[in-house]
Amino acid sequence: MSDLNGEATLGLRERKKQRTRATLIDAAVDLCDRQGFDRTTVDQIAAIADVSPRTFSRYFATKDAIALALVDEVLDSTAVELARQPRELNHFDALLMAYLAMANAAKVAPSGELSQDRVMCIVRILLSSPALRQAALEYRANSVDVEIAKRIGVGVDDRPTRLVSAVWGSVLMAALTDLVADTRDWSQLSIDDVAERLERTFAEFTSLTAGNRQTV
Secondary structure, eight states, rough: HHHHHHEEEHHHHHHHHHHHHHHHHHHHHHHHHHSTTOOOOOOHHHHOOOOOHHHHHHHHHHHHHHHHHHHHHHHHHHHHHHHOTTTSEEEEEEEHHHHHHHHHHHHHTTSSSOHHHHHHHHHHHTTTHHHHHHHHHHHOEEEEEEHHHHHSSSOTTSHHHHHHHHHHHHHHHHHHHHHHHSSSGGOOOOOOHHHHHHHHHHHHHHSSSSSSSOOO
């Protein structure tokens, strides 16, 4: 009986930790979307979440870490879509199709799943900070990278995976940077705007690499 009680207590503790983590992330989304990532502080996020800064640090080592947790929400959904792409597709074509599929799924996402509003909040937060965009480009072996490695048939930390990840990250960030330059009011951006800009940037990328063999 004591073992069952112990398991129940552990389950309750884990659920409480998950709720606190989710509350911190939601607080960060709200603040960063309203005032920008660079102007948001850990103390502000903790206050909105009704926890102490010390509690914040138990879940996230830095403000960047909580922002990257937001990015991971998009990456996790994209990784699911990437796993569904035909194996005969070029790795970069498969990534494009996966991101577009993620965007389409977000438009009809049921409650509790990644919605288009959530995706656009995350995009706006990324757009608000050059430093955060740079941090997002750093290799972290995220869920999309895991799927890339599976497609290539190598390890997630192997050079081919890193190369594909780095090139794709540059294409993606080029598309987002274009949106920064061309959009005066980011609140008017839609997920379709982001998808269209990504497709356009990818077309430019493929035109530059036309005739080059895929080597990874």
